[in-house]
Amino acid sequence: MTTRTTTADTAAARATVYGYPRQGPNRELKKAIEGYWKGRVDGDALRATAAELRRSAWQELAASGIDEVPTGDFSYYDHVLDTTVMVGAVPERHRAAVAADALDGYFAMARGTEDVAPLEMTKWFDTNYHYLVPELGPDTVFTTDSTKQVAELREALALGLDTRPVLVGPVTYLLLSKPAPGVADDFDPLTLLDRLLPVYAEVLSDLRASGAAWVQLDEPALVQDRTPAELNSAARAYRDLGSLADRPKLLVASYFDRLGEALPVLAKAPVDGLALDFTGSAAANLEELAAVGGLSGKRLVAGVVNGRNIWVNDLEWSLATLGTLLGLADRVDVATSCSLLHVPLDASVERDIEPQIRRWLAFARQKTAEVATLTKGLTRGTGVIGAELAANRAALNSRATSPITHDPAVRARAAAVTEHDGRRSQPYAERTAAQRALLNLPLLPTTTIGSFPQTGELRAARADLRAGRIDTAGYEDRIRNEIHEVVSFQEKAGIDVLVHGEPERNDMVQYFAEQLGGYLATQHGWVQSYGTRYVRPPVLAGDISRPEPMTVRWTTYAQSLSGRPVKGMLTGPVTMLAWSFVRDDQPLGDTARQVALALRDEVDDLEANGTSVIQVDEPALRETLPLRATDHAAYLDWATEAFRLTTSGVRPDTQIHTHMCYAEFGDIVQAIDDLDADVISLEAARSHMQVAHELAAHGYPREAGPGVYDIHSPRVPSVDEATTLLRTGLEAIPAERLWVNPDCGLKTRGWAETRASLEHLVAAARIVRAEL
Numbered sequence: 010m011t012t013r014t015t016t017a018d019t020a021a022a023r024a025t026v027y028g029y030p031r032q033g034p035n036r037e038l039k040k041a042i043e044g045y046w047k048g049r050v051d052g053d054a055l056r057a058t059a060a061e062l063r064r065s066a067w068q069e070l071a072a073s074g075i076d077e078v079p080t081g082d083f084s085y086y087d088h089v090l091d092t093t094v095m096v097g098a099v100p101e102r103h104r105a106a107v108a109a110d111a112l113d114g115y116f117a118m119a120r121g122t123e124d125v126a127p128l129e130m131t132k133w134f135d136t137n138y139h140y141l142v143p144e145l146g147p148d149t150v151f152t153t154d155s156t157k158q159v160a161e162l163r164e165a166l167a168l169g170l171d172t173r174p175v176l177v178g179p180v181t182y183l184l185l186s187k188p189a190p191g192v193a194d195d196f197d198p199l200t201l202l203d204r205l206l207p208v209y210a211e212v213l214s215d216l217r218a219s220g221a222a223w224v225q226l227d228e229p230a231l232v233q234d235r236t237p238a239e240l241n242s243a244a245r246a247y248r249d250l251g252s253l254a255d256r257p258k259l260l261v262a263s264y265f266d267r268l269g270e271a272l273p274v275l276a277k278a279p280v281d282g283l284a285l286d287f288t289g290s291a292a293a294n295l296e297e298l299a300a301v302g303g304l305s306g307k308r309l310v311a312g313v314v315n316g317r318n319i320w321v322n323d324l325e326w327s328l329a330t331l332g333t334l335l336g337l338a339d340r341v342d343v344a345t346s347c348s349l350l351h352v353p354l355d356a357s358v359e360r361d362i363e364p365q366i367r368r369w370l371a372f373a374r375q376k377t378a379e380v381a382t383l384t385k386g387l388t389r390g391t392g393v394i395g396a397e398l399a400a401n402r403a404a405l406n407s408r409a410t411s412p413i414t415h416d417p418a419v420r421a422r423a424a425a426v427t428e429h430d431g432r433r434s435q436p437y438a439e440r441t442a443a444q445r446a447l448l449n450l451p452l453l454p455t456t457t458i459g460s461f462p463q464t465g466e467l468r469a470a471r472a473d474l475r476a477g478r479i480d481t482a483g484y485e486d487r488i489r490n491e492i493h494e495v496v497s498f499q500e501k502a503g504i505d506v507l508v509h510g511e512p513e514r515n516d517m518v519q520y521f522a523e524q525l526g527g528y529l530a531t532q533h534g535w536v537q538s539y540g541t542r543y544v545r546p547p548v549l550a551g552d553i554s555r556p557e558p559m560t561v562r563w564t565t566y567a568q569s570l571s572g573r574p575v576k577g578m579l580t581g582p583v584t585m586l587a588w589s590f591v592r593d594d595q596p597l598g599d600t601a602r603q604v605a606l607a608l609r610d611e612v613d614d615l616e617a618n619g620t621s622v623i624q625v626d627e628p629a630l631r632e633t634l635p636l637r638a639t640d641h642a643a644y645l646d647w648a649t650e651a652f653r654l655t656t657s658g659v660r661p662d663t664q665i666h667t668h669m670c671y672a673e674f675g676d677i678v679q680a681i682d683d684l685d686a687d688v689i690s691l692e693a694a695r696s697h698m699q700v701a702h703e704l705a706a707h708g709y710p711r712e713a714g715p716g717v718y719d720i721h722s723p724r725v726p727s728v729d730e731a732t733t734l735l736r737t738g739l740e741a742i743p744a745e746r747l748w749v750n751p752d753c754g755l756k757t758r759g760w761a762e763t764r765a766s767l768e769h770l771v772a773a774a775r776i777v778r779a780e781l
């Protein structure tokens with residue numbers, strides 16, 4: 010392999026990353042912050058823990074061969090919130106709290122207080138990290154507060170480290186913002202750019218004065234489809250910042266996809282370097298970079314190690330890519346594709362994963378080592394990394410040839426799938442008549458989304474089982490008791506289609522992942538979801554099979570207790586993928602199809618055991634939509650196929666439900682229709698049934714249950730409120746097709762409010778039925 014050319018200064022290749030897991034090896038940060046909230050840890054102790062975690066992360070990075078460590082990526086809660094503080098965009102309602110105490114005010118913005126609501130939280134691009142959405146308006150005045158950025162830079166410099174502060178860039182910051190409450194919906198935060206740039210100029214100057222040679226400005230929003238006006242704003246921003254007299258060198262970073270039309274804009278900007286992602290769908294950056302004639306005069310930081318999957322890198326591929334890039338920039342450095350925030354810390358501590366498989370995995374520490382190895386190879390020739398290359402090749406070979414990744418039975422079945430397998434035997438209109446005859450439900454049937462309160466006792470029972478304090482039989486007794494209670498409550502409350510309440514599930518993805526073949530669980534693989542909430546996504550590591558039924562006995566047990574239909578409850582294939590780490594050695598659609606076939610067997614078994622209503626939840630269908638519109642059709646194709654494959658094996662009179670939450674659905678109504686489900690339940694209570702109108706506007710022909718009870722708050726909706734929402738729903742969806750249900754599952758709610766809310770919901774259904 011040749012990785013040498015003459016254009017660039019290869020002797021100077023440097024290794025870097027843009028961010029590192031924040032929590033510490035044993036989630037020390039989570040414990041300290043939550044202790045602070047409870048008053049058990051004081052502010053100084055929290056700050057000391059945080060400083061110690063930063064120090065050890067930086068020193069660990071440096072020791073493993075990272076030449077330039079990032080600063081400023083650390084956060085007590087969220088880096089977008091930190092940016093809001095940096096630019097002084099504290100919402101009016103939080104000003105008093107921030108003035109009284111900066112740290113408490115910060116947490117008030119993140120979590121709200123008894124009196125004020127927090128900032129809204131939403132997903133950071135297509136990751137499972139959530140950021141706090143800045144609220145801006147025409148009256149927003151920005152002010153500079155570079156305290157955090159400067160302090161963290163100084164800490165790292167004091168350790169003798171070479172560092173590069175990392176900031177959310179001004180264009181991305183504005184593009185991620187929304188109009189503040191009371192500001193018109195059509196207010197465009199990007200109109201504030203001219204006001205914001207002087208603040209960034211000041212921060213840059215402060216960082217320069219404190220010793221930063223380089224500063225990184227992250228502009229991931231530029232990998233999304235952008236209007237010419239937005240691209241012009243980006244051009245203006247970097248022309249202005251680039252022309253500042255007193256500034257550090259500027260590195261503009263993008264990740265998660267290709268830059269597309271934004272690449273020529275940034276390539277032309279008077280900044281000193283670009284950091285580009287070359288992994289996955291962002292690999293197209295390579296041709297796009299060649300098409301603009303490379304980055305002459307600039308530094309290129311090449312993200313060749315995927316920063317958001319958990320798989321070992323293909324070092325030879327990366328070296329080849331770096332070799333090509335050497336011809337396209339003045340200087341090429343090596344990095345992960347994005348911050349390592351999105352992966353767990355260390356694969357080597359996963360003692361429950363066989364060493365054979367563990368070597369396929371690369372978490373933050375392993376990825377850091379890969380970056381260092383590649384840098385060494387790029388600078389000094391591949392000879393010096395011979396051992397690493399050999400080990401890497403062996404790991405990749407072992408993965409490529411393993412029976413875990415290649416189960417002939419699973420592969421043969423997936424290959425034999427035909428269009429016919431993904432189609433119900435009768436069209437919706439005919440099925441619905443058969444279902445009506447079988448189920449014999451009233452108009453406006455009432456149901457719930459699946460889970461009932463996950464009480465402390467249930468969690469304690471699971472902990473007791475794990476710790477061996479009770480045996481499986483004892484645990485299952487407790488689960489059956491819970492199901493009994495849930496069923497009898499629903500009957501008494503007058504709900505029409507019952508659920509078993511999901512008491513046996515720790516999590517809607519993990520529960521299934523633990524039972525499917527080909528899935529791995531980690532013990533310590535925590536990644537930040539938001540704030541102090543960390544999740545341990547399971548790993549889709551191999552071909553997926555279902556050794557035995559997963560839910561049938563609980564659902565049939567519940568059905569045995571009632572004459573009313575009990576709805577079976579499964580997590581759909583797209584959501585299983587979205588909330589797991591996915592394979593990178595085959596197209597996502599192939600993995601989705603394998604999961605779908607495993608779930609299809611479960612659906613068929615439920616039906617065979619007397620379940621006539623089966624819900625397959627797909628809350629992640631909308632959120633997994635690719636960042637670029639040109640990629641939507643291909644995604645929706647395999648995603649809807651996977652759902653249909655899961656659900657099409659049943660008789661016409663078996664009713665298939667699906668459920669989705671948290672989203673605007675306007676742009677995927679066609680895809681929702683393509684699922685060919687019989688009934689869909691959606692979150693709608695907070696938006697006054699807006700989704701019902703969106704469905705109607707698109708001529709959605711099926712039955713739907715827009716939620717009439719906002720389950721995100723302990724508030725009990727009154728009968729009146731639910732009645733009003735239901736009447737609004739009826740304006741969009743005719744009574745023959747309207748269901749009555751909450752927005753989402755009740756697992757986070759307490760029993761008292763659940764009981765009252767569901768009784769009100771049934772009362773509202775009865776009132777509105779009587780008006781029909």
Ligand code: GLN
Nearest residue numbers: 458459460626628754755
């Ligand atoms: N059936 C699941 C529940 O009720 C659905 C959860 C979800 O949509 N996120 O909890």
Ligand code: ZN
Nearest residue numbers: 669670753754
């Ligand atoms: Zn939901």
